[in-house]
Each structure stands twice: as structure tokens, then as C-alpha cells.
Amino acid sequence: MNNTDSVPRFIEPGDDQDQDQDLVLPLxxxxxxxxxxRRxxxxxxxxxxxxxxxxxxxxxxxxG
Incomplete structure (x- = not known):
């Protein structure tokens, strides 16, 4: 099994994950x-x- 760690991912308004809601601030x-x-x-x-x-x-x- 591969070793996995959490890595931050930036989501902005208008991304595919943001179809049904408006985000005031990025998450x-x-x-x-x-x-x-990772490598x-x-x-x-x-x-x-x-x-x-x-x-x-x-x-x-x-x-110079």
C-alpha cells in the first residue's frame, strides 16, 4: 500500500467543485x-x- 499524506489544494469560485454554491472566500x-x-x-x-x-x-x- 502506498504512503499518503494530505496536501492542500486551492479551490476558487467557478471550479468544478463549486457548481451549486457561491464561495465568498477560496477554500x-x-x-x-x-x-x-509527491516525488x-x-x-x-x-x-x-x-x-x-x-x-x-x-x-x-x-x-552587469
Missing amino acids: YVSRQVDDKT AQEARKRLLAAATLQQQRAAALNN
Whole structure:
């Protein structure tokens, strides 16, 4: 069996989950995430961080 933890999920008015009611404020709900999904999410975060750092370095070289 996979290990699962709750991960916050952001729901905004107009989402599929909000068909029959109006939300005044966004809600945070949890959903279960397995190990494979968690690893993929962490990998995406690392790639985004690396791309951001590379972009900042390139901008610094171009400006300096």
C-alpha cells in the first residue's frame, strides 16, 4: 500500500467543485497524494527553482 499524506489544494469560485454554491472566500481542502505523485511534484519544484535561478543569473550577466 502506498504512503499518503494530505496536501492542500486551492479551490476558487467557478471550479468544478463549486457548481451549486457561491464561495465568498477560496477554500483549502486536502487530498491524498501517493509517493510517486509527491516525488513528481518535488521534481517539478526543483526544475522550476533551477530555471528561475538560471534566468536570474542570465539577467544579472546581461545587466552587469
